[in-house]
Amino acid sequence: MEGVLDHLMREMLTEINDYDLCVTEFVRIVDQLLPNSVFYRLCPELHNGGKTSSGTPVRIQLLGQDPHWMAENAYRAIELGSPGVDINFGCPAKSVNKNRGGASLLKEPELIYQIVKTVREAVDPAKPVSAKIRLGWDDPSHGLEITDAVAQAGATEVTIHARTKEDGYKAETIKWEYIREIKDRVAIPIIANGEVWNHQNGEDCLNATGVDSLMVCRGALNLPNLGNVVKHNHQHMSWADVLTLLLRYSEYEIKGDKGLYYPNRVKQWLAYLRHEYPQAKELFADIRRLNKAAPIVEILQSAQQNLAA
CATH class of the missing domain: 3.20.20.70 (Aldolase class I)
Structure with missing residues (x-):
């Protein structure tokens, strides 16, 4: 991996x-x-x-x-x-x-x-x-x-x-x-x-x-x-909880020099997540052409807010 x-x-x-x-x-x-x-x-x-x-x-x-x-x-x-x-x-x-x-x-x-x-x-x-x-x-x-x-x-x-x-x-x-x-x-x-x-x-x-x-x-x-x-035999994690995890991961990854790799890392993870969550496929399409951290995080935050609305 x-x-x-x-x-x-x-x-x-x-x-x-x-x-x-x-x-x-x-x-x-x-x-x-x-x-x-x-x-x-x-x-x-x-x-x-x-x-x-x-x-x-x-x-x-x-x-x-x-x-x-x-x-x-x-x-x-x-x-x-x-x-x-x-x-x-x-x-x-x-x-x-x-x-x-x-x-x-x-x-x-x-x-x-x-x-x-x-x-x-x-x-x-x-x-x-x-x-x-x-x-x-x-x-x-x-x-x-x-x-x-x-x-x-x-x-x-x-x-x-x-x-x-x-x-x-x-x-x-x-x-x-x-x-x-x-x-x-x-x-x-x-x-x-x-x-x-x-x-x-x-x-x-x-x-x-x-x-x-x-x-x-x-x-x-x-x-x-x-x-x-x-x-x-726990229940599968909800998409809402996955979004929270993605945002937490973003906070981790953006710190220090690892922030340079964040866009690729989060895209990789979403590529895996879309096998389990249809919503991840849509999210991946939204960020796939982005190469800066800030706009990717904004899209993740917006997805979370829309889910809560």
């Missing part, structure tokens, strides 16, 4: 949901130990014991292909206060995969093993080391070998997105049943991910996979209180 699920979004969403854990946007690791400032920029929660202000732990996520430098940066992340590290082997973005990162490593289970093992050996054994994978590059039957590589390397847990890289995010390609087959043969805890948009989806996924934990990603932006909808 690079570029939209930043620390400001985490702050708001963990206040209104009982999330057990958040994972940061990925920190790209190539061939060096990154300065502390990079970790603090992507995870300011490090200044708060690695938690959001509402107390939800935030685990730093690393993405890279060199075991040594992944381990060095994992050690740094833990040293700075991250309550564990997560390793991204699932990102399907072309810009990432062409540089041998993310899902491209699904074709190399042995390298996945070496990365996880080296990271596990480098960090405090009391701190979790988790991995996020897909079922494979183009063949879901490879999911077992990949998961086994993660487990044998000493990972604490693994999150499986129930599609291959080639499947992308097409809804009809979800393969929850493969996670059940893997769970029955691999000892470490497995977290299921993919196509959980509401409470019923969550129940269906748990029943199909046999796991007891779920990760939500895009859905958390489509429906801001998705965590509690899935976990507690």
Whole structure:
């Protein structure tokens, strides 16, 4: 969720949901130990014991292909206060995969093993080391070998997105049943991910996979209180409450140099919200050509006032 699920979004969403854990946007690791400032920029929660202000732990996520430098940066992340590290082997973005990162490593289970093992050996054994994978590059039957590589390397847990890289995010390609087959043969805890948009989806996924934990990603932006909808069967957040959240987000994002990115960030969020709220589609059309914060905020305020009238 690079570029939209930043620390400001985490702050708001963990206040209104009982999330057990958040994972940061990925920190790209190539061939060096990154300065502390990079970790603090992507995870300011490090200044708060690695938690959001509402107390939800935030685990730093690393993405890279060199075991040594992944381990060095994992050690740094833990040293700075991250309550564990997560390793991204699932990102399907072309810009990432062409540089041998993310899902491209699904074709190399042995390298996945070496990365996880080296990271596990480098960090405090009391701190979790988790991995996020897909079922494979183009063949879901490879999911077992990949998961086994993660487990044998000493990972604490693994999150499986129930599609291959080639499947992308097409809804009809979800393969929850493969996670059940893997769970029955691999000892470490497995977290299921993919196509959980509401409470019923969550129940269906748990029943199909046999796991007891779920990760939500895009859905958390489509429906801001998705965590509690899935976990507690809460009602979907009203559009009026979403507008209030959008205005609060605007106050956060406009402060400091982040204000430069605000127009793109709020448009990104509205693009997700319109999958759940028809009103978001209209609002997106109203602001899509604007590139300054002030007129966008005025339109959001006007929408809120019109709703209250």
